[in-house]
Amino acid sequence: xxxxxxxxxxxxxxxxxxxxxxxxxxxxxxxxxxxxxxxxxxxxxxxxxxxxxxxxxxxxxxxxxxxxxxxxxxxxxxxxxxxxxxxxxxxxxxxxxxxxxxxxxxxxxxxxxxxxxxxxxxxxxxxxxxxxxxxxxxxxxxxxxxxxxxxxxxxxxxxxxxxxxxxxxxxxxxxxxxxxxxxxxxxxxxxxxxxxxxxxxxxxxxxxxxxxxxxxxxxxxxxxxxxxxxxxxxxxxxxxxxxxxxxxxxxxxxxxxxxxxxxxxxxxxxxxxxxxxxxxxxxxxxxxxxxxxxxxxx
Amino acid sequence: xxxxxxxxxxxxxxxxxxxxxxxxxxxxxxxxxxxxxxxxxxxxxxxxxxxxxxxxxxxxxxxxxxxxxxxxxxxxxxxxxxxxxxxxxxxxxxxxxxxxxxxxxxxxxxxxxxxxxxxxxxxxxxxxxxxxxxxxxxxxxxxxxxxxxxxxxxxxxxxxxxxxxxxxxxxxxxxxxxxxxxxxxxxxxxxxxxxxxxxxxxxxxxxxxxxxxxxxxxxxxxxxxxxxxxxxxxxxxxxxxxxxxxxxxxxxxxxxxxxxxxxxxxxxxxxxxxxxxxxxxxx
Numbered sequence: 001x002x003x004x005x006x007x008x009x010x011x012x013x014x015x016x017x018x019x020x021x022x023x024x025x026x027x028x029x030x031x032x033x034x035x036x037x038x039x040x041x042x043x044x045x046x047x048x049x050x051x052x053x054x055x056x057x058x059x060x061x062x063x064x065x066x067x068x069x070x071x072x073x074x075x076x077x078x079x080x081x082x083x084x085x086x087x088x089x090x091x092x093x094x095x096x097x098x099x100x101x102x103x104x105x106x107x108x109x110x111x112x113x114x115x116x117x118x119x120x121x122x123x124x125x126x127x128x129x130x131x132x133x134x135x136x137x138x139x140x141x142x143x144x145x146x147x148x149x150x151x152x153x154x155x156x157x158x159x160x161x162x163x164x165x166x167x168x169x170x171x172x173x174x175x176x177x178x179x180x181x182x183x184x185x186x187x188x189x190x191x192x193x194x195x196x197x198x199x200x201x202x203x204x205x206x207x208x209x210x211x212x213x214x215x216x217x218x219x220x221x222x223x224x225x226x227x228x229x230x231x232x233x234x235x236x237x238x239x240x241x242x243x244x245x246x247x248x249x250x251x252x253x254x255x256x257x258x259x260x261x262x263x264x265x266x267x268x269x270x271x272x273x274x275x276x277x278x279x280x281x282x283x284x285x286x287x288x289x290x291x292x293x294x295x296x297x298x
Numbered sequence: 299x300x301x302x303x304x305x306x307x308x309x310x311x312x313x314x315x316x317x318x319x320x321x322x323x324x325x326x327x328x329x330x331x332x333x334x335x336x337x338x339x340x341x342x343x344x345x346x347x348x349x350x351x352x353x354x355x356x357x358x359x360x361x362x363x364x365x366x367x368x369x370x371x372x373x374x375x376x377x378x379x380x381x382x383x384x385x386x387x388x389x390x391x392x393x394x395x396x397x398x399x400x401x402x403x404x405x406x407x408x409x410x411x412x413x414x415x416x417x418x419x420x421x422x423x424x425x426x427x428x429x430x431x432x433x434x435x436x437x438x439x440x441x442x443x444x445x446x447x448x449x450x451x452x453x454x455x456x457x458x459x460x461x462x463x464x465x466x467x468x469x470x471x472x473x474x475x476x477x478x479x480x481x482x483x484x485x486x487x488x489x490x491x492x493x494x495x496x497x498x499x500x501x502x503x504x505x506x507x508x509x510x511x512x513x514x515x516x517x518x519x520x521x522x523x524x525x526x527x528x529x530x531x532x533x534x535x536x537x538x539x540x541x542x543x544x545x546x547x548x549x550x551x552x553x554x555x556x557x558x559x560x561x562x563x564x565x566x567x568x569x570x571x572x573x574x575x576x577x578x579x580x581x
Contacts, residue, residue, distance in 0.1 A: 074401055105469050106416070106419070106420075106462065106465065106466050106469060107419075107420055107423045107424075107469070107470075109416075111364055111413060111416075111417065114412070114413055114416055115413065118408060118412070118458075122408075122454065123401065123404050123405070123408075126396065126399070126404060127401070129396070129397060130397055130398075130399075133397050137505070155460075155461045155462075155463075155464030155465040156465065157465050157466075157468040157469045158469070159465070160461070160462060160465040160466060160469065163461045163464075163465050164412070164457075164458040164459075164461035164462050164465070165458070166461075167454075167457040167458055167460060167461035168454035168455065168457050168458045168461075169454075170457060171445050171450060171453040171454035171456075171457040172396060172450060172454050174444075174445040174453075175396055175445040175446070175447060175449065175450030175453060175454075176396055176397075176450065177569070178445075178446065178447040178572050178573070178576050179395055179396060179397070179447045179448070179450070179506065180397075181573060181576070182576070182580060215427060215473070216469070219469075219472075254565060254566070255565045255566075255568075255569050256565065271561065275544065275545040275546065276544065276545070279467070279468075279545065282468060283468075286468060
């Protein structure tokens with residue numbers, strides 16, 4: 001079925017406006033590109049001005065406007081959104097994407113590591129939503145796409161903080177969907193599996209993860225190998241942009257869209273299997289859980 | 299852990315009322331040496347009264363404060379030499395429309411329910427690793443499995459607890475440490491008195507004023523009808539008595555069955571039910 005090419009121009013012949021956060025690489029960049037190709041005016045936010053090369057390449061050929069936004073700082077978010085509203089008077093689509101992954105065993109992470117992770121991945125989403133929803137409500141229309149992750153369904157070890165932040169995002173999506181529906185604002189969650197994005201490269205290591213004293217140092221190494229192997233298999237992020245486009249064309253949008261076979265498969269297994277069976281499967285995959293317990297009679 | 303050569307030691311947070319209060323008494327009765335912590339030491343009177351003759355020691359501990367967790371753990375080690383069970387119970391609920399919470403409100407909710415819980419866990423893990431075993435019980439919630447409008451912030455913090463539990467189980471298994479989450483449904487405790495409502499709602503300037511009022515009133519009504527903390531204590535004792543702790547233990551009819559019902563329903567149908575429910579609250 002051909003994708004209907006609607007919503008390019010509104011009756012007032014004004015371009016529809018999309019705001020994509022974290023658009024300097026990965027899903028954000030590809031989504032900004034796709035939305036621009038489909039005729040949207042895209043405001044693409046970035047944090048680090050040094051990583052702008054890919055986004056700049058878009059500016060030449062499309063209606064893409066990079067703007068700086070630090071999602072961990074409320075004034076920065078408010079300022080960027082205000083600027084867009086002043087220029088355009090509207091935001092039709094919000095793609096909440098900015099995020100990073102904190103790697104490390106939960107015990108190895110510091111207080112600050114947890115706070116940084118949630119500040120970007122959870123509170124950051126909320127800050128942007130808080131700024132954008134009033135303008136959507138005024139027009140009684142709008143679509144919010146929130147990037148979750150398969151980590152929001154399946155709790156992988158050695159990624160505990162990231163996983164917890166994505167579980168929290170799932171709750172936010174489900175709740176916002178109900179709260180904003182009466183105002184004509186649609187909310188959906190996109191759940192990608194593993195893809196070739198910068199999330200691995202831009203992931204951070206917790207405070208003690210690299211410390212030789214960490215009780216988990218061997219497991220961390222094993223896990224790194226496993227993650228490297230898995231993420232090498234991942235598809236191109238433009239696939240996820242395609243699914244976001246599909247979601248935007250559904251009316252109303254579904255609760256959740258899975259991207260990638262691995263995400264679909266794992267989410268299905270997690271849903272279908274009892275907890276202990278699913279854990280048993282994880283045990284087969286994760287090297288150290290096959291080790292004997294230190295003291296079985298405890 | 300049925301046969302104990304030495305008395306097992308349990309550390310429970312948030313014991314001034316409700317689940318923590320009942321759990322510390324129940325564990326003490328079933329043979330544990332209990333260290334019950336609470337944030338506001340002035341509220342220790344009731345527990346001190348109720349625990350007369352039982353091996354319960356009351357300590358003051360605010361899980362929001364960094365470093366305090368480690369200090370408390372070393373106090374307990376000095377007194378009892380070990381910690382076999384940690385029950386992460388301290389927590390409260392923040393309610394309102396997700397859009398209307400301020401940064402401070404969001405951070406305050408997470409500080410206790412998520413970061414505080416992790417601080418306690420991290421403080422206890424080295425002890426358990428050294429003694430080659432231990433059990434950690436997080437008190438999650440039905441709100442960690444399902445959400446409803448007006449409860450988003452609280453739910454998201456409890457979803458995070460579910461994630462911590464599931465991830466940490468695999469991480470600490472080689473050290474013979476077990477982790478589980480207890481999921482109470484509606485429970486008649488002081489939870490409703492300790493809850494926080496979003497500032498905008500309290501000032502009557504919320505976009506969602508009418509709906510929120512009805513949802514909160516409904517929540518109150520539900521919890522007044524609900525059984526007390528006893529059912530949660532039963533779930534805790536069941537977890538502690540089991541040979542290997544399962545991923546989760548539910549307490550109460552709603553906590554046991556709502557997720558099962560959700561499990562059966564297709565997304566679209568479930569979404570439609572929520573839409574109808576929300577409409578009923580809004581009308």
